[in-house]
Amino acid sequence: MTNTFLRVADFTLQTSPQNMPYSARRSAALFLLDTLGIVAGSSPMAAGVIARDTADLLYGTNSDKFAARMMFDGRKVSIAGAAYAAATQTDNLDGHDGYNPSKGHIGVVVIPALAALAETVADFSGPEALAAVIIGYEVAGRAGISLHDTVDDYHTSGAWNALGVVAMAARLRGMSVEQMCQAMGIAEYHGPRSQMMREIANPTMLHDGSGWGAMVGISSAILAEKGFIGAPAITIEGENVEEHWKDLGEFWQMEHQYIKPYPICRWAHAAIDATRNLILESDLKPDDIKHIQVNSFHEAACLFPTMPNNTSMAQYSLPFAVATMVAYRDIGVEHISGEGLRDPLVESILKKITVTEVDKHSARFPTGRWADVQITLKNDKVVSSGDIHARGGPEEPMNEDEIIQKFMRYATPGLGQERSEKIVEAVLGFLEPESKFSDLGALIYDAPKQH
Incomplete structure (x- = not known):
């Protein structure tokens, strides 16, 4: 084991909550709440139903010691199956948090x-x-940065967020340093290093690979507990990544994640917000607009260019998202599913949109997600947004009330007002020393009831 791994192990296994900054713990509570809203909101979606049914069919267990109820479902499967199902459905609503430097998502596996x-x-x-x-976020985020820094391909989050899951399992299950070391090596080796841009070019339910990241992380921990041996995790132990771990326990990545205001790929958010600013400031209606020019970074310009025919395409379509914002001044689940995919008003606006990659925005990626928008009106007047960074991150964070409102918007349709409010109370109560996980656990496993 290298000194870097021993530092990660010490941080994971020995750091007490009291030695973590209050600001990091508060962020953890808010991001936990935000992700729970997306888990709940994604439960009835096709991808979530398929993932849970598949976990029930294929990923069960004959031991109560390794069984877990699936979130907002109640059926018991293996720990790995339960984590897989919740992460997969969360990934497919695409309203969950992310971290710019790692170019991906962490909470999607941490909360499941x-x-x-x-x-x-x-x-x-x-x-x-x-x-x-916090440990899940801090370890996964640095593993993501390390992997992106040392390989050429743009891989999905499941390739590295599995290591954050291992850290959580090591902490909660009381694994030894040796077991944790082997589990990290197993998880990194088997992490789904799938091609992100392939999914962008052909949007499907695969999304960011995080369902498999969650499954690999849990499975690797149990394998290591049983004595399975893995190769060293080079995203932690490699000499060329040592610098990425030096600030562990000093710089808290937990405080620098972003929360998505919309269930759309984060790459589109700067363009959405730039458009939102213009239509609100000038009170523009769809009929006022002749053309919309969107300038953004390369990856955003690669998003699906035409009217989508399924939810996955809608979430990965920048023009569709911008057109929806123009039409309704908002983007919700109702806009990316069902009749929202056949909206003639949105389609008519989409035809007026041009998306162009510009060097200044590409140079800022991935630490920044920037865009600028010019709207030409029918009287030929042009209104311009200037350079806009996506809302929800450290540059322009959502406040606690906004995060709670977002949670309620996604959770209430399925869970009802009372249960949703109790979840908010339980999660924010975790900041108090006398609170217990069971305060929340009583609320997040049972299937939604009709109300």
């Missing part, structure tokens, strides 16, 4: 892993739950 692992261990405190969340 927390819920699954909690079913296999004794009840623990709310502060310990937040500590596990």
